[in-house]
Amino acid sequence: MAEPVTVDDDAREDELALVRALRGRERGAFDRLYALHQERIWAFLLRLTGRRDEASDLFQETWLAASRHADGLEENSRLLPWLYTIARNKHRNARRFLLFDLRKRELSAMEPEPERMDVEDEIEARERAATLQRAFYELPDASREVLLLVTIDGMTSADASVVLGLKEDAVRKRLSRARAELTDAMARMERKRAPAGAVRRT
């Protein structure tokens, strides 16, 4: 899991100083913001879309929007949730008028790297990772978002509620539902993969 999105007091002080610099549009402030968070935003968008070309466009739109609206930050804003919110909104806007999306996900071409293990176990692990990846992309956008933010990025429910525009309680419910959906999708695919009457134990 990525390093959790938590901040100690010193880090929070640094963040608030950067917020002030961004609000004042100080020279160099934007470069600091970009250096700190570009990789996380890229990872979020690439995982959310599953496509490099789409993620690249959204990445650019996200940072351009951030550069335009930086002076509208609140004094006590949290920067990463703010950036995730912009990225998520860009993704939702891009998909708003897309009824059917038949473009191929590219993440499947990126082989997960299992830990060192026996050949048989490694094959099993690769198959399971591929199944998990396909199951993930069968989920609705809302479920993928909450899984990426909370499960992979380690965001707190409070921060995720800011990004998703929900109450904390609703975030927890959505996360629970997303996990159940992922489980169902996994099980469905496992059944297809396994020979009739012999569902493989995992």
Added chain:
Amino acid sequence: MTEERSERDAADGVGPRELERALPVEPIDASLRMRVQRAARASFERREERSVFFWQDALVPGTLLVAGVFYAAGALQKLVEIFG
């Protein structure tokens, strides 16, 4: 194994680390990273300049607007003289 059991087994194994490993992230392309940074920085700094020199930006359109209003008023007066 029943379907219910297989589903429960599948659920047990999907932890954060496994999900993360199933969704590997290629590093961001260096040219994209630099291109986006340049464009966003330029946008950020342009707005900084605009806030300082706003009156200069407004000078030309403002002058044109005032001239247009006077021109329209003159034209209207002529029309009133002819038809009024």
